[in-house]
Amino acid sequence: MTVSTTQARLRVAVIGAGYWGPNLARNFTASAFWDLVAICDLDADRAQGVADRVGGDVAVYSDVAAVLARPDIDAVAIATPARTHHALVLLALRAGKHVLVEKPLADNRDHGAEMVQEAAERGLVLMADHTYCYTPAVLKIRELIAAGSLGEILFIDSVRINLGLVQPDVDVFWDLAPHDLSIIDFVLPGGLRPEAVSAQGADPLGAGKACIGYLTIPLQNGAIAHVHVNWLSPTKIRQMVIGGTERTLVWDDLNPQQRLSVYDRGVDLTQQSIDGADAAASLVSYRLGDTWSPALPEHEALGAMVSEFAASIREGRAPRTDGEAGLRVLAVLEAASRSLTDHGLMSPVQSNIHGASTDADLVEVGR
Incomplete structure (x- = not known):
């Protein structure tokens, strides 16, 4: 499909009018770049209800x-x-449509890789709906890390817990962890590419699936990430701590007054030679500096995401959260599932060689 690079609005249909579809429909309707022209759902009355609400x-x-x-x-x-x-x-791509798809990208990595490959071969945009990556807080985190404000990353600790609905078809890792994994993938230079991960889970309710989960992800240069997800917590926590050699950042998504805090505090290790010998002793010093909170613009993440979807189509480029980002998340989730079966043993993460796409794979639209 060829789309003009003029300012004519793109035309989009939303497939699925359940929990998330209405949010997408509302943001496409509000966007200056899109015309929402259709809503599709197996339940026609439900689809009609969404259409009536957006007008x-x-x-x-x-x-x-x-x-x-x-x-x-x-x-x-x-x-x-x-x-x-x-x-x-696959049906949409073969019909010549660009596609935005809700997280996770697919139910397994092989399916996701086939989708990415199909989009690349057809010169179409395939975008993963990693909504958190378009929030002002996460965009600022990415900016600070890219600028070196935190220094080299030492650790990431992410907590996503609440008294939530036990899902009928997936465990707590597949339900909640895609958010944290997509954020980590988005803010780390080069994305989330661990060689192996370890997962431990518990099912104290007897639900037949893990309701509480702990995922450990070794990162480059000896750094580590840890993700805690839980359906059974009576309190809701959405927090991520990212520690670097220069500063540590705390993101509290439930604190609208101060979502981000940057601490100029940390631990420094210096090595000194003893009596000229090769043996080294580490001297620990603690750095206690200021704390500051970056100013964040106000905008709805979904609005920014649908704008990015339009821009990627018009500019013939991969979106910020493309199919490859979705594949990296799927690869970690699958490795976590294997580790869970193996009682927490480290499980290799499949690399994203098959189905890889680059900006060059996308046609110059409307040129």
């Missing part, structure tokens, strides 16, 4: 094929269960 001339469908057959639709946003992503995304 405008939005067609309602219960048949995906009818939506994809429309030549005037440039892109689709898929907000359906992960087990359906593979089939729906």
Whole structure:
């Protein structure tokens, strides 16, 4: 499909009108870059309800094929269960549509790799809906790390716990950890590329799946990341601590008054030679400096994400959270599942060689 690079608005359909689809529909409707022209759901009444709420001339469908057959639709946003992503995304790509797909990218890495490869071969944009990566806080974290403000990263500790719904088809890792993994992948230069991970989980309810999980991810240069996810906590915590050689950052997503705090505090180790010998002794010194909170702009993450989706299509480039980012998250989740089965043993993470795409793989749209 060829899309003009002029300021004409792109035309999009939302597939899935359950929990997340209405949020996407609302943001596409509010965007200056998009016209929402269709909503599709197996439950036509539910789709009609979303169309009524967003207003405008939005067609309602219960048949995906009818939506994809429309030549005037440039892109689709898929907000359906992960087990359906593979089939729906391939249908959409083969119909010439750019695709935005809800996290996780697919229900397994092989399916995700096939989706990425299909998009690359057809010169279409495949974007993962890693919404947190478009929040002002996470964009600022990425900026600070890229600028070297934290120094070399030493550790990342992420907690995402609440009294949540026990999912019928996935465990707590696949339900909650994609958020944390996509954020870590987004803020680290080069993305999240561990060689192996270790996962431990517990099922005290007898639900048949892990309801509490701890994921350990060795990073480059001896650094480490740890993710704690939990459906059973009576309190809700959304916090990430990123420690560096220069400063430590704390992100508290539930504190709107001060989401980010940067601490100029840390531990310094210096090595000194003893009596000219090669043996070295480490001297520990503690750095106690100021704490500051970066100013953050106010914007809705989904609004920024749909704008990025439009920009990537118009500019013929990969979006910030492309299919490869989705694959890196899937690779860690699959390794975590294997480790969980192996009682916490380290499990290798499959590299993203198959299905890799680059900006060059995307056609120059409308040139």
